[in-house]
Amino acid sequence: MTIAATHEGPLGIICGSGSIPLAVAAAVERRGRRVMLFALRGLVDARAVAAYPHCWIAIGQFGRFRRLARAEGCRDLVLVGGLVRPAIRQVRLDWATLVEMPRIIRAFRGGDDHLLTGIGRILEGDGFRLLGAHEVAPDITAPSGALGRHRPDAGAAADIARGFEMLAAMSPYDVGQAVVIGKGHVLAVEAAEGTDAMLQRVAALREAGRIRLPRGVGVLVKAPKQRQDRRFDLPSIGPDTVLHAAQAGLAGIAIVAGGTILAEPQRLVEAADANGLFVLGRAECEAG
Numbered sequence: 208m209t210i211a212a213t214h215e216g217p218l219g220i221i222c223g224s225g226s227i228p229l230a231v232a233a234a235v236e237r238r239g240r241r242v243m244l245f246a247l248r249g250l251v252d253a254r255a256v257a258a259y260p261h262c263w264i265a266i267g268q269f270g271r272f273r274r275l276a277r278a279e280g281c282r283d284l285v286l287v288g289g290l291v292r293p294a295i296r297q298v299r300l301d302w303a304t305l306v307e308m309p310r311i312i313r314a315f316r317g318g319d320d321h322l323l324t325g326i327g328r329i330l331e332g333d334g335f336r337l338l339g340a341h342e343v344a345p346d347i348t349a350p351s352g353a354l355g356r357h358r359p360d361a362g363a364a365a366d367i368a369r370g371f372e373m374l375a376a377m378s379p380y381d382v383g384q385a386v387v388i389g390k391g392h393v394l395a396v397e398a399a400e401g402t403d404a405m406l407q408r409v410a411a412l413r414e415a416g417r418i419r420l421p422r423g424v425g426v427l428v429k430a431p432k433q434r435q436d437r438r439f440d441l442p443s444i445g446p447d448t449v450l451h452a453a454q455a456g457l458a459g460i461a462i463v464a465g466g467t468i469l470a471e472p473q474r475l476v477e478a479a480d481a482n483g484l485f486v487l488g489r490a491e492c493e494a495g
Contacts (some may be wrong), residue, residue, distance in 0.1 A: 219281030223288025279350030371429025389425030406451035422456035444471030459485030
């Protein structure tokens with residue numbers, strides 16, 4: 208029995224920025240379950256969510272969200288999409304949020320995984336069931352093997368292995384989910400700026416002569432943090448990631464099969480093939 212059939216009522220999708228929330232919504236509907244989108248103001252494109260039943264909420268409006276979700280019959284929830292961590296003073300608080308403020312403040316005192324897990328616990332404590340995007344829409348996660356025409360050579364394979372080793376070593380510090388490795392050297396580590404901005408930094412470093420490796424050398428490696436709650440913040444890539452990797456002069460991208468969300472996979476593969484990049488899904492046992 209699929210998750211889509213285990214509970215009546217629509218799946219509530221709390222939508223951050225980007226195309227992935229819509230990809231999840233489309234995949235869930237293909238599996239036969241209705242969806243209700245809760246779009247975060249200032250982050251979500253109004254034209255994009257118009258194709259689905261939706262409500263608008265602001266960060267900090269927990270009471271409004273709870274009322275709307277219960278009215279729509281949403282017990283099961285997915286949190287997905289980009290979210291820039293706000294300052295607490297920027298959060299628009301309603302009464303229900305104020306009641307939870309001690310727990311919210313504790314959640315803010317840590318990395319992104321700590322924050323998202325804390326928010327998830329608040330929602331679960333209020334009777335909701337939190338699911339991961341990979342659970343409700345497994346077909347949007349990366350398969351194992353090469354996604355396009357290109358394959359890594361021996362040098363890229365060594366960089367991939369080193370990248371996964373480095374991400375595993377950084378994982379306890381809740382830093383980022385991506386690194387760029389070239390000929391065994393660490394060229395960049397993802398932090399608060401996100402993957403695309405990190406790749407733009409690599410491109411700027413090449414342009415400035417700070418990275419002297421030839422174009423076509425270097426790999427972007429992304430992986431979930433070890434022991435993180437995978438219902439929140441799984442790594443993702445899309446066509447823009449491929450284009451930024453190409454502009455950064457990289458040979459390709461390596462991700463964890465089944466542990467990485469693919470946004471617009473057909474366009475992603477087309478972009479990789481057109482730019483001569485490989486995109487490789489590694490099985491978890493190989494990546495770990």
